[in-house]
Amino acid sequence: MGLTLGLLTQPTGGIHVLILGIETATERVSVSIGGHEGVIGLFEVTKGRRHAETLVPAIEFVCTQSGIELDEISVVAVDVGPGLFTGMRVGLASAKAIAQALRIPMIGITSLDLLAFPCRHTDRVIVPVIDARKGEVFYSMYRQVPGGVQQVAEPAVGPIEDLVADLMARSQDVLLVGDGAVRYRNEILEGFHCEIGGDAHPSAAPLVQLAHARALREEWVNPRDIEPVYLRAPDAQINWSTRAART
Amino acid sequence: MLHLRASSTADTHAVAAAVAAVSRSGDVIVLAGEMGAGKTAFAQGFGAALGIGEPITSPTFTLVHSYDLDGAVRGIRAMHHADLYRLDRTSEVADLALGELAEFGGVVLVEWGDVLEGVFGDHLTIHLDQDPDDDTDELALDRARIIDVAGTGSTWASRWDSLRNRLAEFTC
Numbered sequence: 001m002g003l004t005l006g007l008l009t010q011p012t013g014g015i016h017v018l019i020l021g022i023e024t025a026t027e028r029v030s031v032s033i034g035g036h037e038g039v040i041g042l043f044e045v046t047k048g049r050r051h052a053e054t055l056v057p058a059i060e061f062v063c064t065q066s067g068i069e070l071d072e073i074s075v076v077a078v079d080v081g082p083g084l085f086t087g088m089r090v091g092l093a094s095a096k097a098i099a100q101a102l103r104i105p106m107i108g109i110t111s112l113d114l115l116a117f118p119c120r121h122t123d124r125v126i127v128p129v130i131d132a133r134k135g136e137v138f139y140s141m142y143r144q145v146p147g148g149v150q151q152v153a154e155p156a157v158g159p160i161e162d163l164v165a166d167l168m169a170r171s172q173d174v175l176l177v178g179d180g181a182v183r184y185r186n187e188i189l190e191g192f193h194c195e196i197g198g199d200a201h202p203s204a205a206p207l208v209q210l211a212h213a214r215a216l217r218e219e220w221v222n223p224r225d226i227e228p229v230y231l232r233a234p235d236a237q238i239n240w241s242t243r244a245a246r247t
Numbered sequence: 248m249l250h251l252r253a254s255s256t257a258d259t260h261a262v263a264a265a266v267a268a269v270s271r272s273g274d275v276i277v278l279a280g281e282m283g284a285g286k287t288a289f290a291q292g293f294g295a296a297l298g299i300g301e302p303i304t305s306p307t308f309t310l311v312h313s314y315d316l317d318g319a320v321r322g323i324r325a326m327h328h329a330d331l332y333r334l335d336r337t338s339e340v341a342d343l344a345l346g347e348l349a350e351f352g353g354v355v356l357v358e359w360g361d362v363l364e365g366v367f368g369d370h371l372t373i374h375l376d377q378d379p380d381d382d383t384d385e386l387a388l389d390r391a392r393i394i395d396v397a398g399t400g401s402t403w404a405s406r407w408d409s410l411r412n413r414l415a416e417f418t419c
Contacts, residue, residue, distance in 0.1 A: 049351055084344070084347055085341070085342065085344035085347055086344045086347045086348065086351075089344075133346055133347065133350060134346060134368050230341070232338070232341050233337065233341070235336055235337055235338040236336065236337045237335065237336060237337075238331070238334060238335055238336060238337060238340070238362050238363065239362060240335075240362060
């Protein structure tokens with residue numbers, strides 16, 4: 001079950017693909033450029049949640065400091081969530097605008113994938129947990145496979161109690177990672193003994209690494225086909241009939 | 248619930264200022280009432296009380312207007328004024344991410360928010376209506392209003408006495 005995320009695809013001689021990675025799904029703004037030599041440049045700031053003000057200057061900074069012109073980029077990778085609506089809106093709009101202007105394809109990767117992937121060296125079940133606000137979290141589960149991780153539970157959103165119940169039902173040795181795990185540390189540890197560690201926020205560095213492996217397999221899409229992953233409540237018609245005065 | 252009477256727009260502004268005085272970062276305030284009931288007038292009084300100098304206008308066609316405060320007031324760095332009137336689907340409301348705006352140093356006023364109160368968590372509901380006993384011209388702008396204030400959740404329960412005292416002169 002689930003797509004395997006990994007780095008096993010090696011560059012096939014002479015293909016040099018430069019990836020611009022944009023990450024704004026949590027409070028962090030993270031921008032990275034990388035390619036076959038790994039991550040070349042990385043800027044991130046995890047305070048203030050000033051996505052709109054920080055992102056574009058951050059892209060300019062990473063390009064300048066790594067000596068790369070924007071038109072050398074071949075693919076724009078972006079975190080498609082789940083996470084902060086206000087952050088993702090800025091990241092997705094900027095990433096799509098750059099890709100469209102440069103006429104290059106895009107690769108979208110979920111925030112849960114990006115949290116799990118850097119933990120790939122553990123043999124425990126990796127559970128990325130992202131704060132979904134109002135006592136709820138987005139979460140999923142992954143396990144180590146050669147060269148990467150594989151998702152073993154579909155992404156879900158629910159109250160923190162649901163996650164704890166899920167962990168208890170599975171009773172596996174788990175590593176929790178993410179800002180949701182940090183925020184609800186006490187609630188989680190009261191219900192289930194486990195380790196909470198790793199980087200609390202997804203980063204554009206693994207985004208670029210994972211996107212590079214996919215780019216070599218040409219697993220990219222047109223910018224218009226990149227959609228945010230909200231995992232929110234099902235859409236419904238607003239019941240304006242109770243407010244007859246509106247019509 | 249507090250049942251109030253504001254005899255003029257100045258009174259509506261004063262009621263809004265009293266609510267603003269107990270508001271803090273993270274608050275969601277639902278503004279309910281028909282067209283012309285005074286929802287935007289309330290928002291104007293609320294914003295002025297927070298020290299917002301620029302004109303506060305109805306966000307009916309722009310969905311959300313945000314106003315930065317010069318300095319933080321009880322953690323509030325910005326007032327966000329939203330209007331759900333044009334929206335038809337719950338996903339469109341979710342796209343506005345009003346909860347995120349509130350959580351991050353904001354106070355959010357939501358006109359027509361009463362259609363979706365379940366999504367706002369703890370919130371204050373201000374229901375405005377023209378006073379049926381006011382016998383001035385129906386088209387007059389400065390008519391009396393009946394304002395009902397109700398709190399949902401513990402964050403408002405803890406401030407209720409303070410709010411009631413501040414609004415005592417308007418209670419009817």
